[in-house]
Amino acid sequence: MPASDLQSVAVLGATGSIGTSALDVIARHPGRLRASVLAAGRNVDALLALCRTHRPDHAAIADPDGHAALRDGLAAAGLPTRAHAGMDAITDLAAGNACQTVVAAIVGAAGLDSTLAAARAGKRLLLANKESLVLAGELLVAAARDGGACIVPVDSEHNAIFQCLDGRGSANHAEDVRRIVLTASGGPFRGRSREQLADVTPAQAIAHPKWSMGPKISVDSATLMNKGLEVIEAHHLFDMPGARIDVLVHPQSLVHSLVEFIDGSTLAQLGLPDMRTALAVGFGWPRRMESGVGGLDLLTHGRLEFEAPDTAAFPCLRLAFEALEAGGTAPATLNAANEVAVSSFLQGRIGFLSIPALVEDTLAALPAAPASSLDALREADARARDRATQLATRLTAP
Ligand SMILES: NC(=O)C1=CN([C@@H]2O[C@H](COP(=O)(O)OP(=O)(O)OC[C@H]3O[C@@H](n4cnc5c(N)ncnc54)[C@H](OP(=O)(O)O)[C@@H]3O)[C@@H](O)[C@H]2O)C=CC1
Numbered sequence: 001m002p003a004s005d006l007q008s009v010a011v012l013g014a015t016g017s018i019g020t021s022a023l024d025v026i027a028r029h030p031g032r033l034r035a036s037v038l039a040a041g042r043n044v045d046a047l048l049a050l051c052r053t054h055r056p057d058h059a060a061i062a063d064p065d066g067h068a069a070l071r072d073g074l075a076a077a078g079l080p081t082r083a084h085a086g087m088d089a090i091t092d093l094a095a096g097n098a099c100q101t102v103v104a105a106i107v108g109a110a111g112l113d114s115t116l117a118a119a120r121a122g123k124r125l126l127l128a129n130k131e132s133l134v135l136a137g138e139l140l141v142a143a144a145r146d147g148g149a150c151i152v153p154v155d156s157e158h159n160a161i162f163q164c165l166d167g168r169g170s171a172n173h174a175e176d177v178r179r180i181v182l183t184a185s186g187g188p189f190r191g192r193s194r195e196q197l198a199d200v201t202p203a204q205a206i207a208h209p210k211w212s213m214g215p216k217i218s219v220d221s222a223t224l225m226n227k228g229l230e231v232i233e234a235h236h237l238f239d240m241p242g243a244r245i246d247v248l249v250h251p252q253s254l255v256h257s258l259v260e261f262i263d264g265s266t267l268a269q270l271g272l273p274d275m276r277t278a279l280a281v282g283f284g285w286p287r288r289m290e291s292g293v294g295g296l297d298l299l300t301h302g303r304l305e306f307e308a309p310d311t312a313a314f315p316c317l318r319l320a321f322e323a324l325e326a327g328g329t330a331p332a333t334l335n336a337a338n339e340v341a342v343s344s345f346l347q348g349r350i351g352f353l354s355i356p357a358l359v360e361d362t363l364a365a366l367p368a369a370p371a372s373s374l375d376a377l378r379e380a381d382a383r384a385r386d387r388a389t390q391l392a393t394r395l396t397a398p
């Protein structure tokens, strides 16, 4: 196969759940895919282990203090991989010649700069980092359009919708589509009342019933904030107003989302809950690639059930719809407050019910302003983090 057919891939967030799944798919296609850049946050040992297996040209650690350990570890392993450190280095690698494709799988707003850089540089962008779309969706979609990037959403629901729309993204489908329906598993606490959520622990919250994921998104699934973030994500990716985006709880997580068209047709994408399918769609689109995921045997799986989300017990979904409706800086505020709240909960500093309370308080304290620039959004993000941190500290105080 000619060298030009080999797709060089930067996996940002390589040590995480999505990063690991992406590398699994890449390793199945040695003639077509190559991990040329691997990047992580702080975990130098895990990054070094991946470098020994995948032998990338570049490895980058966001934590500047990790540089020496990464460089020395690569040298000790006899690898030619170049060591880099700091977020700017990751952003430069995402935009540079070392990769044609970027898997954006850093968790949280920390992924924004590298995702934006990949979009501006016209990469094939496998977008898992939903927080960057929530924070700066309009800018990111515009950067991809202007830079000639192809965004393939790999969040499972958005990947499903992308497939149902035949890859048309935000273009050319608006008149055909009546509504988008995002499915939600309901998380580990589906069916519980608000009172029954008061004492749940971080360990219970990250035990997702269907998907194996990192801690932050697992807590988001448990509060239904994940679905709220996904509503805003769908708004930007598919140019749909919130009023035409619905959420349906589907505990089996086999129907990944649906699109209803104006002629009464509904298309859905189904498959086992394994992110390698969405990632293979991202690498191969418009062709299909082997992903390592088996087929779906509906006779074995039995019933497919659907129910309405309970926004009284799980108000984060309502808060996200309200932030989308308010527009401007509100989604950035929602996202930042949620990141602080989830981190505080995972550290055992606040209770589960304090997550929506803290987000709601922050949104009320910092009303939406026009999101006229990236700087305005960054400022909204910083202010929301300050406010939410103060509140979390107050809630923690004995
Ligand atoms: N997991 C899933 O199935 C799905 C995830 N997503 C989205 O994908 C993203 C990643 O999720 P997931 O893989 O579960 O998360 P994980 O927590 O498993 O992994 C996070 C990755 O991000 C890296 N990271 C953390 N902070 C930084 C930073 N400041 N700079 C650079 N890298 C950093 C981590 O590195 P280190 O190990 O060194 O800390 C790790 O590689 C999230 O936005 C999530 O919402 C979307 C759909 C499904």
Ligand SMILES: CC(=O)[C@@H](O)[C@H](O)COP(=O)(O)O
Pocket (backbone or CB within 6 Å): 155, 156, 157, 183, 184, 185, 186, 187, 211, 220, 221, 222, 226, 227, 275
């Ligand atoms: C795999 C994926 O895309 C996750 O976002 C998943 O959807 C989380 O499950 P919930 O439906 O419980 O939020």
Ligand SMILES: [Mn+2]
Pocket (backbone or CB within 6 Å): 155, 156, 157, 230
């Ligand atoms: Mn999802």
